Amino acid sequence: MGWSNELKASSNDWKIVVFHHPLYSSGERHGSDLRLREVLEPLFLKYNVSVVLNGHDHFYERVKPQKGIQYFVVGSGGQLRAGNIDRQSGLTAKGFDTDLAFMAAEITGDQMYFNAIARTGQTVDSGVLTRRKISALSFAKEAGCRDDGRGCEWVARASGFAETWAQDSPLLAAGSSEHQEQPTLLGWLEARGAKLLTGRFSVIVARSRSGLKKGF
DSSP states (O other): HHHHHHHHHHHOOOEEOSSSSSSOOBBBBOOOOOOHHHHHHHHHHTTTOEEEEEEESSSEEEEBBBTEEEEEEEEOOSOOOOTTBBBSSSOOEEEEOOOOEEEEEEETTEEEEEEEETTSSSSEEEEEEOOOOHHHHHHHHHTHHHHHHOOOOEEEEEEEHHHHHHHHHHHEEETHHHHHHEEEEEEEHHHHHOOOOOEEEEEEOOTTTTOOSOOO
């Protein structure tokens, strides 16, 4: 899939995905595309997407964050389906389905400032989002790693991301694909349940409260 390659190759801090059919929507006419969600959501989580913008349902909806990702349905810029938001869906953080509306956004550093503006000029929703950052614990879980009871977590990630992530996290960078100790280290990780990503990869081991044990 082209999206997977583009997301993987991107080194941008902010990753914002735009497409038509919503993974999450309270629309009574269309609603959430569950089959598409099954395919795309794992990619968004894996490659650290912060915001997803969709249309299809003709209203404005800011969905409650799903697994740390902010979803918007912005489908009423040119046509309105009045009263079509299902207020009982449990998904809606803010919805507007009584007039046409569009969304404007500005990014400054780690913050995204957004406003949803109705045809009349009224601001119907606004807020500030902070870009998604993967913590050591969530990073390990998303890589499919298991705690072996020794008080440490491990992850393997494509080398293009490893250096940047190590600079921002309290981690021990344990080598790259050219490192002479890499085969032994990779074997240690695999034996403990790590799912190593394909291609060139660097390994990052997160320190726990009890510290990283030696001897691996």
